[in-house]
Amino acid sequence: MAAATGSISWKKALIPLASLPLIALLAYGFRTDPKNIPSPLVKKPAPAFQMAIYDGEPISLGGLKGKAVVLNFWASWCFPACYEEAPLLESTWRTYKEQGVIFLGVDIQDKEANAREFMRRFNYTFPNGPDPGSKISIDYGVYGVPETFFIDRQGRIAYKHVGALTPDLLRAQLDVLLKEQ
Amino acid sequence: MAGLMALVLLLVPVLGSAATAAVTQMPDFALEDRVREVAEGLRCVVCQNLSVADSPSDLAKEMRNVVRELIQQGKSPAEIRAYFVSRYGEFVLLAPPKRGFNLLLWGLPFLAIAAGACGVYFVAKRWTAQREPERAVDPEYAERVRRDLQERAGPSKS
């Protein structure tokens, strides 16, 4: 029996073509990064906090008004990213510390002994402290380490970076913070 | 009768288990229940798709503590959700709020099913209209069939 022939009108062609929008959406998915979640805090006032400092006086964010703040969240168990950016942070701190910016490190969900070892290893001279109960982390919407917040002199969050910092990015953001009076 | 008994026997363990289960509710954990309720709607941001209530991670534990504190301060579930959204973004809600574009998500399934059910109804109506008309059964033939059936059933009666 010879197979009867079929036909296709433009109306019927809609059926297969209906799958194209879906394919387009999935293709769009390649450009998104499911791990990168934009923060709602950018361009808003930085949440206030008070934190104890390892070997230092407690620091409150309010007391730093007028200075630019680089707030870095890290942990000793964060391989390899925190270990990659630590020397960069310390060296940049030493370069910029007289220019009206302060680097502040928040050590999250960590043991003090391990944290001190981390700080000793990278010769950290800027203030670092623990975050018991993860209050500060939650206030800043931190969902991984490392994350760094760039806070301007008026106390607003200018930029949030997720992941290890690179020299160019760190310097560029610092320059932005320090340019405004 | 045997069928009925078999059925009852089947149902007894079911009833028993369910009853035991239901009565294991503990009245003195109201706060924890409320924490759990709110936490179930929040996403554990360091896990894959788990709620803050279910997640075993440390951050989730701390988030639960924050929820507990906020409840004890008298905040409502909506306020607690807003608290977390202002910090983490809408991403932290495990089910998007029923607003704006998200209405598509909440509405489409029911619309689709309703449309499907209506479609099936109308198609079924059309198909029943298309069926061939019944022919009346020849009464003599029907009588013969009835007699034959009776004969067959007869000898096997125990």
Place this chain on the structure above:
Amino acid sequence: MVSTLGGFVLFLALGVTIYAAAASVIGARPGREDWLASSRNAILVHFCLVTLAIFLLEYALITSDFSLRYVANTSTRGSLTRYKIAGLWGSLEGSILLWEWLQALMGALVVARYHDKHRQLMPYVQAVLQGISVFFLLLMAFAVNPFARIFPIPPDGRGLNPLLEVTDMLVHPLLLYSGYVGFSVPFAFGLAALITGRPSEEWLTITRRWTVVAWMFLTCGIFYGGWWSYRTLGWGGYWAWDPVENASFMPWLTGTAFIHSVMIQQRKRMLRIWNLVLVTLTFSLVIFGTFLTRSGILGSVHAFADGPVGVMFLAFLSVVLLFSFGLVAYRADQLKGHGELDSIVSRESAFLLNNVILVGICFTVFLGTIFPLLSEAVRGTKISVGTPYFNRVAGPLGMALLLLMGVGPLIAWGRASLNNLRRNFLKPSLLAVAGTIALYFLGVHEEAVLAAFLFAFFVIATVSFEFVVSTRTRARSTGERLLEAFFALLLRSRRRYGGLIVHLGVVIAIIGIAVSSIYKVEREATLKPGETLSIGHYTVRFDSLAAGERPTHILVWANLMGLKDGKPIGELTPGSRFYPNQQTPFASVDARYHWKEDLYVILSAFERDGSSATIKVMINPMISWIWIGGGVIVLGVLVAVLPERRLALLSVRARAQEA
């Protein structure tokens, strides 16, 4: 050496498969039997080559040949042999090889079974199956070569993700993949029917068993995945509506719809287009699922994405969708059957409703899975769609399906008379209502649970009555004893009674899901040695903390004593596993599993000196019913697909023994 040989084998297989597909198409014309015969040989050679590739990779894994990047990624020298073997599917490249091997196996089996039948359909069936294999072989040849080398050769491998070093890893992926790949066979036959323009029900009859067996494997895989999650992952749950979990659930839903609506087509020659659409959707969802896992566009526990793989899968998915639906559109006019229904109150209507609900649930799950992506594309914000949404929408639909499961098998084909309805449904309805009222007075007050039990009782009652009445009738008319009559009944109408058993299994599982979700309780506390935690009838006492070395990790566990109503019921030892390469430990759950309820314990935290341990204790009532239900489903499928010859032999033998 293995690397070069393995790569060569895969390239050779690619060439052979392309030839097999082409030769099949050429052999479709009448008079070209020699081409067809040649294509069949090529298909068998294809299978042998891919089998050889598997052997080579396994050899490299077992001998810890770390010159292969894949071996270095998925095993270590110290891994147990069975996990080295399982490393074959532990990561991307190997999993593609395994999938392709199963696909090649399907192609070979189809050839072996039907090589001298179905002259018109077979060439195109072969072409489609080989075409799918071509895609997977292309993937391996140009994107994810499992035999790729690594320089310098590392002294030891990285090893499987510790979450995967469990016996479940030996089973779960194989079950799922068998289900996924199995669905390609009815798909191939469906496409062949479309290509040849044969609007018959032929392809349905041929593929019935393939579809049901593939469905069974997929069901097993899904249940097993839940069981694994529950027993091992340590969060106390079994389903998180993770995108990849959803990806396995969606083809299951359309596959179930397909199995049911096929019965209408076989009886009434209706719904031809719909069934072709369903089988295409099922296969497309399988590909979509594997695309999700491997493209990384949606984060997931299961995802293991890499490079161009995602793009290639999307391209393949597009080809499948456009080609299949294009064919359906092309043949639409010829396929239109003469739709006839005797009455709206009939089994046909029940099946149609079943389809609407199942496809509706599938649509919901699909929408929920891609909505974050859609929302980001349209609004630019990232949102989450998780358990609260899926439960809210799928829950009521599941209830409707539950009710249908009771009605469907017993309502008559054609027109259900009032007599028929009364005879089949009156007593079960009464029993269901009575049972639910009894539950209410026993303390169950939640509407969702009561509704679930109402429908569940209804289904159990209808199934039980059907079995009991039919067995009694048969026993009376043949003089057999009740048990004999029961088995004879099963054997005679395997499909029907197998189906009933499957429904029973689904009901049992749904009861387990409903009760365990609504009535689970948990409590967490930090205990010092000797202290106890009470939950319901149970008490858990913390005795001591211990630690020990295992081949691949360090295990720390708490020695707990469980008591029920004050009487000891056994030790529980939940723990944490610390792996050298991993930052956070993995939970090692312990539980007392029981068909009534599970006592489930997790070690959340501890002090290294053993002075305290934080444990989380849960009671999960009736959660075992989910796994039991899964087992009953498998039993039902086995009854439904048992081949005829063997059964005739069995019943002859039984009768001979009686005599």
